[in-house]
Amino acid sequence: MANVLRNSVRRFATTAARAATAETVNTYGIRVSQAQGVVDTLVGAIGNTPLIKLKKLSAETGCNILGKAEFQNPGGSIKDRAALYVVKDAEERGLLKPGGTVVEGTAGNTGIGLAHVCRAKGYKLVIYMPNTQSQGKIDLLRLLGAEVYPVPAVAWENSENYNWQAKRHAERLQKEDPEHGAVWTNQFDNIANRRAHIETTGPEIWAQTIGKVDAFTCATGTGGTLAGVTRFLKDVSDGRVKSFLADPPGSVLHSYISSGGQLKERSGGSITEGIGQGRVTDNLENEVKELDGSLFISDEKSIAMVYRCLDEEGLYLGASSALNVVAAKEVAEKLGPNHTVVTMLCDGAYRYADRLFSDKWLQSKNLRQAIPKHLEKYIVLP
Template sequence: MASALRTSVRRLATSATRAAVAESSVNPYGIRVSKAQGVVDTLVGAIGNTPLIRLKKLSDETGCNVLGKAEFQNPGGSVKDRAALYVVKDAEERGLLKPGGTVVEGTAGNTGIGLAHVCRAKGYNLVIYMPNTQSQGKIDLLRLLGAEVYPVPAVAWENPENYNWQAKRHAERVSKEDPEHGAVWTNQFDNVANRRAHIETTGPEIWAQTGGKLDAFTCATGTGGTLAGVTRFLKDVSNGSVKSFLADPPGSVLHSYIQSGGKLKERSGGSITEGIGQGRVTDNLKEEVNELDGSVNISDEKTIEMVYRCLDEEGLYLGASSAMNVVAAKEVAEILGPNHTVVTMLCDGAYRYADRLFSEKWLKSKNLRDSIPTHLEKYIVLP
């Protein structure tokens, strides 16, 4: 019996040794990350903590480290999951939302999808107002995720029938009718909880992932939350040494605002980048707009070429706003010169835009067909 006991002990010891060896030798990086992440509590715990991807081709071209934060790995597929979580958290903290309450937002894009995931995980009702110019596929997706969707005529921000103001009135009405559960208009453009999300999560993640060794950050802005929040954190933690640059598409006034020292001009034109560019300085951006070190204006021609380049060279299937950010990171790296580290945001993937970005007909309709280099034309697979 003693012999059998010794054999059992040896087997256990051998098994433990083998397990330790296997853990240390097989995927050590993955094991470290998995231990750090642990088990999260519901879907909202999985928002954030996305990897930084070194873009090898562009890094080699510029002599810099060009890094993209893989926000398409968030549960809802975009960077907007972060803002969605924080505007809901803010409403909870202020007592505006109680269990079973209603969240209302005006959005034509990824914020709605992020809110849909967060609201389902937290048990809130979600109401979305959006311009009726949006695709049926986007409306169907939001409804599939449990949202009540109201497509309304597309009118200017100043018009009281703009989808944002209709969303605000809806929230006020529900709040009066159902005070027991509450309702809130999350107001993503001017609710600074959006900015706070990036001060508390995105900025610290970038700083930690680079070991504090980065020289510049750049991204485009719609609501302004990402650019402002990350800029605020990085400026504070680096004592101002990290530079921050706005990436701006055609049709936005912010590039000219920064270059002119604060003069807004009338908005004109447009861009293929959905949800990016602005005609005003939002509340999320206004505290940090004067902290920016510069801006780069990125044409649609450069953006669409980068969509195809990232797919071909890096295996990254990115949406137009992400590709625009990558172009901006490349240009900022060229401004700074070799041996610098530049970080940008890979906001989302191309999955929701593939019927346009890789369509011969759509590219021609936007006069962008000739922007695709000959060796990348093989990716134009849709008629």
């Protein structure tokens, strides 16, 4: 009996010691884990991404430059948030019923986000995309269960643009199967996209910085992220937080904002994907006048930052994320030391590695010389 008692006491003491040690060595991790708890499905894991301090750039500018690690979303990008909310919006409005179909026109990460969300929720997914996209992207969407239609790449104004074809497809399905429903989620002008960032991304940034964020910047494609985060941060801070658009070559938004809405100048194209725009979308329209300015970011700056982030921070980022980091650095320099600037690390470089780290591709884009000499070691592909 005495031995049993001693063993019980020993086990209790050992268990308590282990718990105490775990809390001591991983206090932050345990606190985050307790807050996250257990989510019912994949969609519950969307969002709540960490802010990562970019130490080298922060030291250079005297500011806290923070990147929101959106590549940690289940689908690997920030577009998981928009995907979830456009589907939620269709459910709330009764347009989508169990077994229904989601249809979208997308050339990139929104399609991947929708594929994950639709699989988790039991919906069918149809994607229209320009036939200029890589076979790898088409294969990935099909692997995730989507029905994919690559169509000729034509301008937005053309009725055969992939977005309008997606809309017509959804309308046909709705007539054929009203019992289950079909919806064109229309990511560019569906303000449920913007709502995702008002309700999730913006509040997360405010909470993570304990309200000490001074500025936010990011590029825009649909406009949802920039508009939603701007709206929330402006409201919660009574206008104190500044917001800046970052724009690549080939987009009209920098000229539109810097000219006070007078110009829509477009020149050249960009290596970045999913950002830049030829118009002000419905997602962006209400917030465009709230912006405190815009920055034009060249491809040379973006590609150099891809390599800098990998070398200095261990962050393996796509070109759009790198563009955002360049913009955050320039906003920090504009504001001066002792400010906190937040941007979005939209996705990783995994889907773009065959280009971003290819000597041949860099040469073809006249970007080889933009890579600093000491970083050329990362050009590992022919």
